[in-house]
Amino acid sequence: MTDRRPVTRGEALAVAAVTLVFVVVLCCFAVVTRPYDAADELAHFDAVMQLALGNGWGTPGTVHVLNAVEASITSPSTATATWGDLLRAYPGATSDAVDQMTQHPPTWYLVGAGLLRLVGFRDLLWSDAFLLVRFLDVAVVAALPVVSWATVRRLTGSPRAAVVGAAAVLAVPQVAAVGSVVTNDAPVLLLAGLVTLVTVRVLTGDDRRRTLVLLVLLLGALVWMKGTGLPAVPVVLLAVLVAGRRAGWRSAVLRTVVVGAGTVLVGGWWWIRNVLVFGRLQPDGFVGRSTAGFPPGRGPDLAEFTQVSWDTITRTFWGSTGHNAGHAVSPFLSDVATVLCVVVLVAFAFRRGRTFVPALLLAVLPLLLVLLQTATTWSSYLRTTGVNGTQGRYYFPALVALVALSALAWSRLPRTEAGRGRLATGLVVTSLVVAVYGVWFQWRVSWEGGTILVTPGGVEAFAERGPVPPGVVLVLVVLLVVGAVTAGALARRVTRPVARPVPAPVGVDA
Structure with missing residues (x-):
């Protein structure tokens, strides 16, 4: 029922290149997006922390966000604090903020909690442990x-x-x-x-x-x-x-x-x-x-x-x-x-x-x-x-x-x-351009206040509060651009129109 043509080396390389570009895009987003700035991310991470601390999975609507998790983002003195420091300085969960994630199964949060316990999260900078859980999701989505x-x-x-x-x-x-x-x-x-x-x-x-x-x-x-x-x-x-x-x-x-x-x-x-x-x-x-x-x-x-x-x-x-x-x-x-x-x-x-x-x-x-x-x-x-x-x-x-x-x-x-080949190539190139644009856009809204340019002020802000040095972001961006160009070229070999031989006129040797 399905065409079982074997996968050629060119097709495999094109897919591998596109996948590597996607992985670099994910890594860019992981380090550029401000901590807890994604939708419900504070509650998601708090749920991971609750399980890592052995607090169990409470009844929906009754679990409050850990004070240490709230302090990690609200207190200016916690930039170099470990989770052990934060948990000692801000024990318990007395805030009014409710962690709504207990309405979900605990499955994925148990995986994240297991990872944190495996690496000894109490001794890690809070930002490093947080970024580690982000990269857990990157690894899952990469394929x-x-x-x-x-x-x-x-x-x-x-x-x-x-x-x-x-x-x-x-x-x-x-x-x-x-x-x-x-x-x-x-x-x-x-x-x-x-x-x-x-x-x-x-x-x-x-x-x-x-x-x-x-x-x-x-x-x-x-x-x-x-x-x-x-x-x-x-x-x-x-x-x-x-x-x-x-x-x-x-x-x-x-x-x-x-x-x-x-x-x-x-x-x-x-x-x-x-x-x-x-x-x-x-x-x-x-x-x-x-x-x-x-x-x-x-x-x-x-x-x-x-x-x-x-x-x-x-x-x-x-x-x-x-x-x-x-x-x-x-x-x-x-x-x-x-x-x-x-x-x-x-x-x-x-x-x-x-x-x-x-x-x-x-x-x-x-x-x-x-x-x-x-x-x-x-x-x-x-x-x-x-x-x-x-x-x-x-x-x-x-x-x-x-x-x-x-x-x-x-x-x-x-x-x-010819039309199918051109359209396919155009769609691939458009997707790669959108991917690069998405990273640029994320940097702008996270560190530049939405302005169109990358400014020294934005770089300084990232150097002060970002999870990695700015040089890491620069390396990722270079890899992204090089990868996108390479992926486009490799994909072009698969998507371009296939030239069909023109029949020789009658009476003429082919």
């Missing part, structure tokens, strides 16, 4: 371009489309912004991508038992990380059922039941436990949040809800680097990119043929995420009168699925071989 490449190649059979798929990960700066900071979204990115890859394999004829076992393990791990992975469960089960029909519906149903039961055993049990203990799938991580609802005579405003949701989702999907909404790519760019990608995808991704069924099933995941997130946000809006709880990164579990669908769609736009 995302390879996963994207493998998924597109399996679905389309096209080396050209697959290389574009690998580079497409770089076209969304928010992926690097999320994958380079302390967050449980990082493992979700990788695991959701792997689940998508194995699901595509199942849909394209891989019916081996070991493939289903791998799918169970990956899906179970995904849902044990964060609730945003739950919509993948019905998609995977539907895919297993549809793919299994080749061996008969009875066998298909049995395989589907086994995959579902296995997923529950690996990680889905956590959510069943929540229902039994708290009466809901995911309890609220905050206490004291206003639930007064709208005052008499003033009901929900659908136009306001739609506008705020759209602005927030598009901004935080493409590139919003911190708590400040002004630290985001231009709304014009994010709106145009969103509309363009959706229109092309809807118009060209679903064509009759061998990819039709896999494409339809892949589309179910982003659609489910949209429906569930909208319903959750609307419910919160009715209770609190605020449009809360919606973020573009919540759609990243469908990132590889969206890349695969986009690869199908964009490859069908040109009608000629």
Whole structure:
């Protein structure tokens, strides 16, 4: 069902180069982004610290941020303090700030806590230990371009489309912004991508038992990380059922039941436990949040809800680097990119043929995420009168699925071989340029106050408060530029138009 052309050396080098560029971008974001400036990063790191200290996983809404964690960023005298110093000087957790992360499974936080204990975090500078956990997420997300490449190649059979798929990960700066900071979204990115890859394999004829076992393990791990992975469960089960029909519906149903039961055993049990203990799938991580609802005579405003949701989702999907909404790519760019990608995808991704069924099933995941997130946000809006709880990164579990669908769609736009080659090359180059721009943008909003230039003042501020010397950033930037140029050149060899021999005229020797 799938073109099994072997991977050439040129294709492998192109994918490796794109992946290395992505790793450098992640490293740039990890050292350039101010500590705790990413969305909910303070709460994520506090959850890691709570477990590293042996505090356990408290009831949602009742755990308060450690005083030492708050002091690490608020007290000017802690620049050279170790975590041991901070914990002695600021013991306990008496602040009003609630760590809402106990609404999630503790899985990824246990991994981070284990790493901190392994390196003896009490003796490390607080900034070094913090940066170490950031690099843990970098290491996890680093393989995302390879996963994207493998998924597109399996679905389309096209080396050209697959290389574009690998580079497409770089076209969304928010992926690097999320994958380079302390967050449980990082493992979700990788695991959701792997689940998508194995699901595509199942849909394209891989019916081996070991493939289903791998799918169970990956899906179970995904849902044990964060609730945003739950919509993948019905998609995977539907895919297993549809793919299994080749061996008969009875066998298909049995395989589907086994995959579902296995997923529950690996990680889905956590959510069943929540229902039994708290009466809901995911309890609220905050206490004291206003639930007064709208005052008499003033009901929900659908136009306001739609506008705020759209602005927030598009901004935080493409590139919003911190708590400040002004630290985001231009709304014009994010709106145009969103509309363009959706229109092309809807118009060209679903064509009759061998990819039709896999494409339809892949589309179910982003659609489910949209429906569930909208319903959750609307419910919160009715209770609190605020449009809360919606973020573009919540759609990243469908990132590889969206890349695969986009690869199908964009490859069908040109009608000629030359056009397809030029478009593929243009998409790769655009993705690399966006990646470099994303790093520059992150530096500007973090250390230059948003100004367009790199200034001595910004460099001095980074030298004083950054986690590494400025020279490290300079080396990373040089590696990024050299890597981007190299990756573009290598990808060009795969994506360029293939010259077809011109038939010799009749009666003329070839």
